[in-house]
Amino acid sequence: MLRSGIRIMVLLEYEAKNLLEQYGLPLPARYVVRHAGKAPDLPMPLVLKAQIPKGGRGKAGGVLRADDETQYRRICGQLLGSMLLDCPVNALLAEEALYPERELYISLLIDRSSQRLTLVAIRDGGVEVEQVATGGAGLGQPPFTMPCSNTPDKASIASLATYYGLPTSAHGSLGAIVSGLYKASRQEDAILVEINPLMLLADGRLVCADAKIELDDAAAFRHPGRVYEQNAGSSQFVVLNEQGTIASMANGAGLAMATVDAIEAAGAKAANFYDVGGGTNTAGMVRALGQIGAMPEVKAIVVNIFGGITRCDEVAQAIIEAQGSLEALPALYVRLTGTNEAEGRRLLDAAGIPILPTLADCVAAAVEDIRSVQ
Numbered sequence: 001m002l003r004s005g006i007r008i009m010v011l012l013e014y015e016a017k018n019l020l021e022q023y024g025l026p027l028p029a030r031y032v033v034r035h036a037g038k039a040p041d042l043p044m045p046l047v048l049k050a051q052i053p054k055g056g057r058g059k060a061g062g063v064l065r066a067d068d069e070t071q072y073r074r075i076c077g078q079l080l081g082s083m084l085l086d087c088p089v090n091a092l093l094a095e096e097a098l099y100p101e102r103e104l105y106i107s108l109l110i111d112r113s114s115q116r117l118t119l120v121a122i123r124d125g126g127v128e129v130e131q132v133a134t135g136g137a138g139l140g141q142p143p144f145t146m147p148c149s150n151t152p153d154k155a156s157i158a159s160l161a162t163y164y165g166l167p168t169s170a171h172g173s174l175g176a177i178v179s180g181l182y183k184a185s186r187q188e189d190a191i192l193v194e195i196n197p198l199m200l201l202a203d204g205r206l207v208c209a210d211a212k213i214e215l216d217d218a219a220a221f222r223h224p225g226r227v228y229e230q231n232a233g234s235s236q237f238v239v240l241n242e243q244g245t246i247a248s249m250a251n252g253a254g255l256a257m258a259t260v261d262a263i264e265a266a267g268a269k270a271a272n273f274y275d276v277g278g279g280t281n282t283a284g285m286v287r288a289l290g291q292i293g294a295m296p297e298v299k300a301i302v303v304n305i306f307g308g309i310t311r312c313d314e315v316a317q318a319i320i321e322a323q324g325s326l327e328a329l330p331a332l333y334v335r336l337t338g339t340n341e342a343e344g345r346r347l348l349d350a351a352g353i354p355i356l357p358t359l360a361d362c363v364a365a366a367v368e369d370i371r372s373v374q
């Protein structure tokens with residue numbers, strides 16, 4: 001994503017929370033659910049939250065409470081695979097339900113005019129306050145701001161706590177939260193770390209109920225190991241049918257749709273839509289193939305690559321890597337043509353993965369595969 005000329009990587013909430021956990025921030029117990037059919041048994045009540053790279057999910061119906069097992073499974077089925085705020089919902093965060101006395105807003109962001117990391121706090125946080133950091137709406141009260149060039153000292157924490165109207169007993173935990181957020185912002189090269197709501201519970205605990213993190217992509221070289229779902233550039237994965245029998249992967253949305261159509265036209269149930277995007281993102285492909293491998297009915301995968309910007313050898317490499325790292329991947333039927341085709345074919349050949357001349361051949365072979373299994 002581009003904003004004011006800066007390339008920004010937006011983390012999903014569960015990714016942001018996993019990151020913040022490493023900095024010792026207090027978070028609810030949570031679990032990521034990707035397949036309604038494979039949702040694990042979890043303690044009730046739960047809050048189920050659609051994992052999309054956007055705020056405003058609460059108001060859009062993407063944050064729902066489940067009081068029992070039946071509601072939990074129904075909500076998983078309803079949200080997974082749906083579209084929310086124009087984004088596909090491929091994962092849910094299932095969290096222990098919390099009972100807040102109050103909801104506060106806190107964020108640390110790079111203030112471009114002062115060129116400083118700045119803390120922004122709002123007494124009454126929650127769904128009415130959105131994207132304060134980026135000049136969004138919903139701000140009916142003056143925020144508390146404070147430059148943050150170092151870990152804030154005791155006096156700053158005390159004035160923040162007074163602004164929030166927190167009891168003295170909460171100063172220690174507020175201080176720990178601010179230091180954790182500060183460390184995370186600096187070490188991760190974040191442009192924004194936003195907690196809304198920061199919940200104050202009846203027992204006096206403060207818990208980060210939501211988390212939004214935007215990272216500066218220009219600093220990505222300092223974090224070579226990091227892989228986030230949105231990092232996949234223009235790639236897009238959508239579950240179409242939990243009971244689908246043939247999965248697919250193609251480059252470009254048009255080719256991906258044509259591949260889904262060809263599968264359906266052959267009388268099979270298409271499991272997913274997956275556009276690997278321009279260029280190649282091996283980690284993203286490995287993850288997507290893992291997601292396909294976890295779908296209960298998928299018996300074959302049709303891969304349809306017309307290499308342009310996407311290089312056939314890189315796609316081949318990603319497929320081989322996925323096969324090596326995932327157990328029991330369904331049979332692959334690959335059509336591969338275009339940039340670096342010869343090298344791609346050589347790699348797949350050596351790995352014993354069949355390449356067929358056309359998409360129609362791939363679909364026919366996949367359909368044949370399903371018949372022979374049944």
Ligand code: GDP
Nearest residue numbers: 047055056057058063097098126127196209210
């Ligand atoms: P957003 O609307 O995309 O910012 O999503 P949030 O994670 O902030 O969720 C929306 C709202 O759900 C929050 O502001 C809370 O008021 C509400 N909510 C109610 N109960 C819970 C709970 O137990 N846990 C969490 N995380 N949120 C809850």
Ligand code: MN
Nearest residue numbers: 126196197210
């Ligand atoms: Mn929120």
